[in-house]
Amino acid sequence: MDLTQETAARFAQAALGHVAREYPHKLDHVMDGDADVAPPRELHPCFFGSFDWHSCVHGWWTLLTLRRLFPESDEARAIETLARETFTTDKLAVELAYAQRPSSRGFERPYGWGWLLYLHHEAARHDEEWAARLEPLARHFAQAFKDYLAVLTYPVFVGTHYNTAFALTLAREWAETRDPELVETIDTWADRVFAERSNYAGWEPGGDEFLSPVLSAALLMRNVLSRVDFARWFAGLVLDNGWLERLQPASVSDRSDGKIAHLEGLNLSRAWALRAMLPALSHAEDRDLLDGCANAHLEAALPHVTGDYMGEHWLASFALLALLEKP
Incomplete structure (x- = not known):
């Protein structure tokens, strides 16, 4: 797709x-x-x-x-x-x-912070003054991330705006060429809280989630760990126990309900994470599994990105994340 x-x-x-x-x-x-x-x-x-x-x-x-x-x-x-x-x-x-x-x-911690950094990252690709004008706000939130991680003992492991890993994935991409201290802060924190996790058996999805707690963490760790270490860690997390094989797109019963419509975003964010992790896996059967699961989630959600304001005001961003990630 x-x-x-x-x-x-x-x-x-x-x-x-x-x-x-x-x-x-x-x-x-x-x-x-x-x-x-x-x-x-x-x-x-x-x-x-x-x-x-x-x-x-x-x-x-x-x-x-x-x-x-x-x-x-x-x-x-x-x-x-x-x-x-x-x-x-x-x-x-x-x-x-x-x-x-x-x-x-x-305010907007951490979801809005991550997206503001990602917006600045995109603005810098345009031949306009937008990035220069956005930079003070981006730098403010970059420092806010450092201060936050200094006191955040445990990850917020939910599928909504408070999810730590999702925001850090966006922030880390911004920081790679701008703020090595933030990259090191994120990597050190993520390694401490996620590296020993294994055998995931969470009850997904929650009724109003738009992120997968485990796939959000995995997407962050894809950037933190080496390819070999990530493949081993990811297998122990959701492959060896068959969790990913059982994963199905979420069913959305009422797209006019803002919270229930979150589940459309869950399908799209799962697809993004799965597509993004494909190149990090060594075994063809694992890549095929992720590719098939990502496509199923995309097919379920793409027709519904527009049509009702409660989803339309935000879903295109998540669809775009998934579509831009080349398997």
Whole structure:
């Protein structure tokens, strides 16, 4: 399964329709007093759309990625115009000031942090000022990750926004060419908390999860361990006990329910993780297993990326992650 121009246009049109749509909106906002009561567009002049801050951030990642991949499309021109209006110095200064509030220590931790770094990583691939203007905010969250991992004794091993491994996977890719200290911090922490894990028998999926706890951890460890060590570790985690052979796409009963619609994202994020890990495995039968499982999950979810706002405001990002990962 590849990303076609038709699919890219569908994703881009959906994201263009929501990154600047303020309502409905779900705020992650701690108020210290009456002065902090404000609408989303004032609190977050760049990322006030897409139902919530983090979805707006990765909606923008989707748009910039599609602009780069399909630069001659009508959508690319619309993306460029909106990005120039959005990523201004003044607007991003407000975003940074909000993130620096003492009351914002836990704001969007860690999911939104990881996506902001990933957005900056993509913005740097464009011949515009967007990356330079986003960099202070990215550097703020990079330091926040270091501070967080210094006190995070145990991983948050759930399939929702609080999942530690997923955010660290995004952050680590950003840091590889920008922040060797963050790479070392992530690798040391991940090795400590995940390297001795084996024989996974978790009860997946939870009813509102959009990430697989175990595959999110495995995707992070693919980057932390050598190829040989990863293949051995992954076999002991989910291959030897048959867990992966039994894995089936999640069934989504109500796509208009925001929490239940998370399961569509689970199918897409599983597909992304499985596709990304394929090259790290040595045995053809293991690669075939992962490839078949990834394709089944993609086939189950791709038709439903657009169509209802509760999924449409975020699912394209996860579909794009999976489609861009070449098996």
